[in-house]
Amino acid sequence: MSTSLRNSGFALAAAGLLVGGIALALFWAPEDADQGFSQKIFYVHVPIALTAYACFGFGAWKALRLLWTGEARYDLESYTAIHMGVIFGLLTLVTGSIWAKISWGHWWTWGERQLVLFLILFLFYSAYFMLRYSIEAGPRRERNSAVYALFGAALIPVSFLAVRIAGTILHPTIFTHEGANLPGEMLLAFCICLAGVLALAATLYRVELAGKRVDASLRELRELLA
């Protein structure tokens, strides 16, 4: 299958799953007994947050592959995944703040460990770009960026498990080791939304990676023709 066909497939899957998932979430899934209609933010906020974790994890995995094999192509793949992770991380913070405002009456609260740990994770990976562009392009930059991306991976489970470890009252815990704490309709709508956001991230990743590769090839071509 050609790359453009695969990209189109991802884009179509993302569009279909997102439209279907959002329609199910808004019009089919029952309203939460406690939070009412505002709980519908869950279907966009949680999939975006999980996608951000997935992107950071994928970026760290590519970084590990770079350090393991020494193949330069993993550097661009790791960088692109982290780029996507930062975008989805920012969206998590924004949608989370909107949900916090309607549920708790505050845009942000420093008392919630999961929020603060997610912010730390987001800032850590935002700083990745500063590190990356402070070093001249080449194997040294690739290695340093990969080591940094791998360090960040340690924060992912800490951030994800923080709410369970902390046992906080404000931030709800939906998924526990006993399973999903949701009725079937809500869980189905959530799973479709999650698949849609993951497909969207995969599409953006592939488009961004293709753009960066074309950019690099053109730079090389320009040097050859100079």
Next chain:
Amino acid sequence: MTTAEKYVTAAYLVLLGAVLVYLVIIALKVARLEEEVSDLIRLARERRGG
């Protein structure tokens, strides 16, 4: 529209807005790449001609 509906709409619009902004960025990038390719073709033709 209730307050809850306004907040839910805002959250969903954030995602839609992000996708649209990304689309604009990609469109600008494609336009820049197109320009660069044209430049390189011109450069290659000049070198071939010279």
